[in-house]
Amino acid sequence: MLELAESYALLNRSGKTQRDLLRGRTLINLFFENSTRTRTSFELAGKRLGADVINMSVQTSSVAKGETLLDTAATLNAMHCDLLVVRHNLSGAPHLLSQKVDASVINAGDGTHEHPTQALLDALTIRRHLGRLEGLLVVICGDVTHSRVARSDILLLTTMGARVRVCGPATLIPPEIERMGVEVFTDVRPALEGADVVMMLRLQKERMAHGLVPSAREYFRFWGLDAAKLAWAQPHALVMHPGPINRGIEIDSAVADDIEHSVIHEQVEMGVAVRMAVLDILSRRGPGNE
């Protein structure tokens, strides 16, 4: 998968396209939650492979009016789409959909569960810069409890042989996360020591409202990544972030924009390549697979 994605990354940089691969196939981006970045990325990936791409944004308000997820599924199924990209605010929603539609369902992020293509693009970005995944030390820092990115990254990176640490305030570290094969830290300094990759997670403002963190400035003081904290990691350490960034809350602008370390923009670029690879592989297998 990563090899194929890498070849698509090169293809994209060369400015060429491969518009015959998914010609005549229909891809629907079904987004129950706002996401400019992921939706656009899937849209570009589909279009570069020649698929007909349709974007559907379902506001939660219309779901509240009575149409259920499965009503939506039945509607889409009747339209005979081939690939269904789903983003939902609740864990397990794409799994439920996949049981009811014939199309291949791609999870574009579900609740606080998983975001598999994000993990793939993170792995690809790391591999391109550091040449491997095995044996690397990756530190995921921030709101791990509410992060589907963290879960998918942990699953993928540990499978590929990387060591993973998670770090954040104890209120934002989910119970028994160490059972997923990670080390847990509340202190940033020991967590960052020896890190090859520092993956910062977005902190949503509602976490403050719910009392999980006292204030943004306190969060930044202890867990926000600035140049001083980054110095605790290895000199070659990569700085990553799944976006969108809250500058000054989880990451200092100077670090986010530091071209020596930050690969945040390349993550976005690799996102398109990875999604092209995913669409390519799924369409080879034909409809009916998740």
Add this chain to the structure above:
Amino acid sequence: MSEVLIENVRLIDPAAGLDTSGALLVREGRIADLGPALGRPEGAEVIDGAGAVLCPGLVDMRVSLGEPGHEYRGTVETAALAAAAGGITTLAALPDTDPAIDDPALVRFLIARGHETASLDVLPYGALTRGCAGEEMAELGLLRDAGAVAFGDGARAIDPARMLYLALSYSRGLGARIVQHPEEPSLASGGAATRGELATRLGLPSIPPAAEAIMVARDLRLAEITKGALHFAHVSTAEALELIRAAKARGVDVTCDTAPPYFDLNETAIGAYRTYAKLSPPLRAEADRAAVAAALADGTIDAIASDHTPRDADDKRLPFAQAAAGGVGLTTLLAVTLARVHAGEIGLAEALALLTCKPAKLLGSPAGTLAKGAAADLCLFDPDRIWQVESGKLPGKAQNTPFDGRALEGVVLGTWKNGRRVFGSPAA
């Protein structure tokens, strides 16, 4: 004069400590005689039990009826069908219906609806607070007079502490128990699974198991202070059971029940977001399941209730966090309980006591016994015959069983209500 003789059975009456081979004679809807050496009265209809167990009709002390208000989920009639198939002849109905059972007329309505089925006695719980909204106390005395057997707010925990303090004090004079759903609301709200590795991996909002023990600890103190009678429903954790065990030992008037999912299943039943396994309280870790099973055997738990909660497919075919909690359980109550007997953890008579005389006593009901002169509410079952639970084929209406696919030993062959056969073919 109609007489029915059920012979060649193993008679078990836990209330009387009876366990013997023999026969039982029903006359005019009541138990006329029973024992090892019973003659065949002239003209009596004779049923050959073929060695099966005959015990009192089961008493299920915690059942949600869809009625009134959510008839699409189930009614008294559909519950009666499922109950009869499960050997249940008496059930206590939760008050958090729509409207809530907070008016004497509604208590009488439910009792009457039970009588209309002619197969089931419905014993209504009264709402502790108006609308089960947790704010103003309902008219407990009037509800009691109308026939309410105990008080609670159904699936809602009684909170804050002052509300339970007043309820326990006031109800003491009425001789009725207060039934608590023991979950500290601020820790439990919004949760969909028990806290732990599985909830973390699935990304589900979780409820710490201690939310139960924290509520139990607080409420035990309130019961001690008020000398009121307190009952904890569907207890699911080792820690809460330990607190209850200790409180009983020091003489607090406390009782508790659990439901089959909590001693037969653990959190892994959720699998990949199986909403039929979403219950309230949530299914727990294996250590808690084992502790619940142990508490059945050591007497800490006073009754096994089905915690039957009918749900429509549309209540369940949703993302896990959004799906309604609860599972049906009337038809599987006996067989899932028997699994603990077959596992050698508890004796058959002790298990049946938890399903008959013990809950009946808690509810102040004369049901749950084979005493001569008692109503002939009977359950005839083969403890060894196997069957498989299959959602979609359960009697009644709702099909949301957490036990879908579970192979069980123990088949109900016949159920009698007031001497009238309400389940099972006469050939059995």
